[in-house]
Amino acid sequence: MNIFTSMNSFGHEQVLFCRDKNSSLNAIISIHDTTLGPALGGCRIWNYQDHADALHDVLRLSRGMTYKAALAGLPLGGGKSVIIADPKTADKPSLLRALGQHVEYLHGRYITSQDVSVSNSDLCHIRTMTKHVVGLPADKGGTGDPSPHTAMGVLHGIKAAVRHKLNRSDLHGISVAVQGCGNVGKHLCHLLHHEGAKLYISDISVERARQVADECQAETVDKDAIISLDVDVFSPCALGAVISKKSIPKLKAKIVAGGANNQLTDEEGDDLLLREHGILYAPDYIVNAGGLISVSYEVEAIDKTVPIADRLTNIYSTLLEIFSVADTNGAGTGKTANKVAEKRITSYASKMNSAS
Ligand code: NAD
Secondary structure, eight states: OOHHHHHHHHTOOEEEEEEETTTTEEEEEEEEEOSSSSEEOOEEEEOOSSHHHHHHHHHHHHHHHHHHHHHTTOSOEEEEEEEESOTTTSOHHHHHHHHHHHHHHTTTSEEBOBBTTBOTTTHHHHHTTOSOBOOOOGGGTSOOOOHHHHHHHHHHHHHHHHHHHHOOSSOTTOEEEEEOOSHHHHHHHHHHHHTTOEEEEEOSSHHHHHHHHHHHTOEEOOTTTGGGOOOSEEEEOSOSOOBOTTTGGGOOOSEEOOSOSOOBSSHHHHHHHHHHTTOEEOOHHHHTTHHHHHHHTTSTTSOTTSOHHHHHHHHHHHHHHHHHHHHHHTOOHHHHHHHHHHHHHHHHHHHHHHHO
16 A cells, blocks of 8 residues: 555545554554644554554544544544554553553644544543543543434434435434444434334344333344334444445335444445435434534533534534535435535635635
8 A cells, every 4th residue: 555645545634653662552543634623533443454454444534534523513623543453352551551642742633532442431541641532431521421412413313314305304103223222222212212203123132122122112123134124214323334235225214324333335336326226325424423522522622612412403404415415416425425524624724724
């Protein structure tokens, strides 16, 4: 992989390769774009097959964070870090402290947080080395569990998609299949139930699904059957890559809108294929921005006088704008979202240039 060619084509500002002898840290910090503000994005620990895979992942994920922050209306840029190690056997505290030291060297250009294999409480190890970390537990001065905010954002996302596709302004009687009843899925089910939606749910933990079903008058469905249910909305709230060339023909839902990250297996191809099948895709990173919005309230630059609830409501209007632009251009909603994000960043930059 030619690093500068990749950075150039994705538009990255800075990539740092980080080493620490004592902890054997091998990590990459990627800062994609800081036009709107400091680059924020979580740190993941993953056993990458080779360093090129890690680099590709961190470049891709940090660019996604730029788009996510821009469309969430936050004065933040996009960044990400990856630690190359086996999360099952690694000495996480040492690795995270060493990463924290490298984050500190950046003096706030990059703010880290949690991601795959790094929990909120793990972030406390990073916090011993730098203050540029957000998403800490509430009893450690952080904003705590972001899941209820993420779920509320997903609810706004579903409402926007239902408005656009089904021309309905409420969810009463709308059928929703929720895949995954974990932190986000469980809160979402309660919100949807409150709105009068008809719920179908699945989880690989049968017990978890049963409990949520009892609380929300939902019907439990086999985990392999949930994706092909004849419902209005399919809401992936478990794993990524559930939408693919293979699964799209099986989808009977008119809308895909859920909290899971990276739902599309092939970002461009599946985006277009969903449109061709007449299925409205609400881009995952807009729908699940509630988590980022929540942790951003630990960042100094964020205007705390704006209630989180207002920022979550903006997910609704942002999606309506994207659906409408996508229809006008006959383009995928995912590709359209990226373009709208890029436009917001460019117009902010030109406003700043003309003001100076
Ligand atoms: P979680 O681990 O609490 O919940 C995931 C649930 O999905 C678990 O209950 C698990 O048993 C279930 N599951 C796994 N595989 C499944 C399958 N094949 N079929 C059905 N159920 C399955 O995770 P979470 O925090 O709820 O996050 C869910 C998704 O949302 C993830 O993709 C995450 O990256 C994304 N996300 C979460 C937040 C947040 O605030 N927690 C924010 C943004 C994005």
